[in-house]
Amino acid sequence: MMPAGDRTKKGLIVTGVLFMVLFVIGITGIGGSNVLRYGFRILLYITIGEMWNLLSGYAGLTSLGQQAFIGLSGYALAVATTKYGLFYPLGIVAGLVISLGAAFVLSFLLLRIEGMYFSITTWVVAEALGTLFMSLMYVNRGAGMTVSAEPYPRIGTLYLMALVLCFASMITMILLPGSEFGLGVRAMRDDVQAAESLGVNVKRSRRIIYLVAAGFTALAGSLFFLNKGTIYPESGFDIGWTISMVFIVIIGGSGTVAGPVAGAVIYVFLSEILAHYPGWSNMILGAIAILMILFCPQGVIPAIGAAVRNSAKRRRKGSDGCRELDY
Amino acid sequence: MKQDAAVFDNVEAGYGNVRILNGLSFRVAEGEVFGVIGPNGCGKTTMLNALSGMIRPSKGMISCFGKELNRLEAYERCRLGIGRTWQIPRPFAGMSVYENTLAAAVHGAGRKNLLRDRRSGRKESDTALKALEETGLAEKKDMPSGELTLLDRKRLEVARAMASEPRLLLLDEVAAGLTEAETTQITDLVAGLKEKHYTVIWIEHNIETMMKATDRLMCMSEGRNVLTGDPAEVMASETVERLYLGADDE
Numbered sequence: 001m002m003p004a005g006d007r008t009k010k011g012l013i014v015t016g017v018l019f020m021v022l023f024v025i026g027i028t029g030i031g032g033s034n035v036l037r038y039g040f041r042i043l044l045y046i047t048i049g050e051m052w053n054l055l056s057g058y059a060g061l062t063s064l065g066q067q068a069f070i071g072l073s074g075y076a077l078a079v080a081t082t083k084y085g086l087f088y089p090l091g092i093v094a095g096l097v098i099s100l101g102a103a104f105v106l107s108f109l110l111l112r113i114e115g116m117y118f119s120i121t122t123w124v125v126a127e128a129l130g131t132l133f134m135s136l137m138y139v140n141r142g143a144g145m146t147v148s149a150e151p152y153p154r155i156g157t158l159y160l161m162a163l164v165l166c167f168a169s170m171i172t173m174i175l176l177p178g179s180e181f182g183l184g185v186r187a188m189r190d191d192v193q194a195a196e197s198l199g200v201n202v203k204r205s206r207r208i209i210y211l212v213a214a215g216f217t218a219l220a221g222s223l224f225f226l227n228k229g230t231i232y233p234e235s236g237f238d239i240g241w242t243i244s245m246v247f248i249v250i251i252g253g254s255g256t257v258a259g260p261v262a263g264a265v266i267y268v269f270l271s272e273i274l275a276h277y278p279g280w281s282n283m284i285l286g287a288i289a290i291l292m293i294l295f296c297p298q299g300v301i302p303a304i305g306a307a308v309r310n311s312a313k314r315r316r317k318g319s320d321g322c323r324e325l326d327y
Numbered sequence: 328m329k330q331d332a333a334v335f336d337n338v339e340a341g342y343g344n345v346r347i348l349n350g351l352s353f354r355v356a357e358g359e360v361f362g363v364i365g366p367n368g369c370g371k372t373t374m375l376n377a378l379s380g381m382i383r384p385s386k387g388m389i390s391c392f393g394k395e396l397n398r399l400e401a402y403e404r405c406r407l408g409i410g411r412t413w414q415i416p417r418p419f420a421g422m423s424v425y426e427n428t429l430a431a432a433v434h435g436a437g438r439k440n441l442l443r444d445r446r447s448g449r450k451e452s453d454t455a456l457k458a459l460e461e462t463g464l465a466e467k468k469d470m471p472s473g474e475l476t477l478l479d480r481k482r483l484e485v486a487r488a489m490a491s492e493p494r495l496l497l498l499d500e501v502a503a504g505l506t507e508a509e510t511t512q513i514t515d516l517v518a519g520l521k522e523k524h525y526t527v528i529w530i531e532h533n534i535e536t537m538m539k540a541t542d543r544l545m546c547m548s549e550g551r552n553v554l555t556g557d558p559a560e561v562m563a564s565e566t567v568e569r570l571y572l573g574a575d576d577e
Binding site for chain 1 (some may be wrong): 379380381398401402405406410411413417418419420421423426427429430431433434435436438487488490491
């Protein structure tokens with residue numbers, strides 16, 4: 001087992017190199033606006049995937065209501081820019097603050113609930129928020145709102161903002177396991193009661209993780225609606241957001257940093273192809289997720305890792321055999 | 328005069344509507360190895376759960392080193408100085424053996440002794456490694472804990488509890504499921520704890536094992552303390568024989 005310190009170093013180096021390459025693509029615009037547009041989407045989905053991975057894969061909090069923070073931050077951005085004429089970065093900050101405030105208040109209710117009941121309650125809360133925004137005149141009810149960003153950011157700027165956010169989320173996930181806090185979280189992931197009996201403050205740890213996940217998800221939501229330009233209750237608080245997070249983590253691999261990266265790339269390209277088959281797309285995505293759970297439950301990245309390790313073992317055995325023959 | 332390490336005063340506790348402890352009362356003196364025996368379902372593990380904060384008593388009072396525990400969370404009790412093991416070992420399977428003890432040292436001992444450690448320059452990693460050395464696991468520190476044998480998992484349970492630097496150590500059937508040779512090894516480990524001045528509450532089904540290493544023995548039945556005293560006297564008692572060993576009434 002590789003020590004946590006070595007894994008952290010390796011992860012930071014790989015992530016740093018990747019960041020530099022993607023940063024150069026963003027600055028120079030190599031490949032044109034389509035590459036940046038796809039890149040922007042993938043980076044946002046990696047961010048929300050990593051955060052769902054943090055919640056479910058590390059803290060055992062299988063939330064089905066993360067869309068609550070996407071909707072809240074999207075609406076905060078729309079209200080700040082359209083109603084108050086604020087510069088859009090202030091709208092993004094407003095979305096972050098409101099989402100963190102909501103997450104903090106909700107955490108006192110939600111983190112008392114365990115397992116399946118937690119999942120269902122988070123979903124109900126997000127649905128309730130969607131219904132509330134559907135009836136609030138302040139946000140134009142179901143007619144939705146426009147994000148009036150002046151000057152409107154170009155796709156290159158949006159891409160770079162998403163890149164910074166995505167890498168901040170990845171670095172959080174890389175640094176977590178080796179930190180003191182992360183050690184407690186990993187213990188909690190494996191056995192809540194045993195961790196608590198060894199001094200891990202489970203409630204506090206879960207609250208911190210819930211807030212971190214809400215914050216990153218909210219920022220991703222703001223960037224998404226900044227790009228889209230409009231928000232409706234059914235787009236902001238859509239359960240589809242959580243379905244995509246779950247899909248990304250299942251496909252890529254839970255409990256790994258690279259898993260959601262692979263999952264997000266696969267998800268964005270699949271959803272792009274399936275967009276030509278409306279009505280079938282969710283069914284096909286669902287079928288793929290079920291097949292993955294049945295035949296490759298650990299996800300793509302851990303499966304590739306295991307295959308590489310096995311092949312290396314076989315090679316070692318093979319070379320030992322040759323040596324025996326030589327003698 | 329020595330302080331009481333643990334006091335149960337007329338404690339009632341259980342799971343949901345099922346009451347297991349029915350007015351349990353006993354005291355454990357600081358520095359003693361206190362054995363607990365009793366038939367299956369008599370409430371031995373429930374007593375440890377109530378003491379370590381896994382369940383809360385519905386009635387009565389539990390205290391540890393003079394501090395009332397009833398309102399404290401499990402992690403606060405650990406930081407107060409209560410360490411425990413589990414009947415069925417519960418290693419953090421996704422972590423190495425060393426990381427298992429390090430988690431206890433950082434969150435249990437580390438949080439408790441933060442100020443003292445800063446002054447002395449001592450690190451949690453030293454505490455974690457020391458616990459592994461004392462339990463004979465130092466050579467396996469980099470192994471994934473999920474790959475350990477049953478004996479080593481039991482050792483890891485003890486090591487992890489020790490890494491949290493407890494004053495009161497709760498051992499829940501550490502010898503269960505082990506071979507005779509392994510039982511001897513784990514008994515020697517517990518006997519060594521007494522020399523290191525730990526106070527120990529030890530639940531075990533193996534009477535011979537208990538007789539070797541305990542200062543006093545309590546026999547429980549139906550969630551109550553039936554008899555407490557010198558191990559030999561308790562085992563010689565007719566009540567205990569009838570209750571625990573199921574002797575024939577002629």
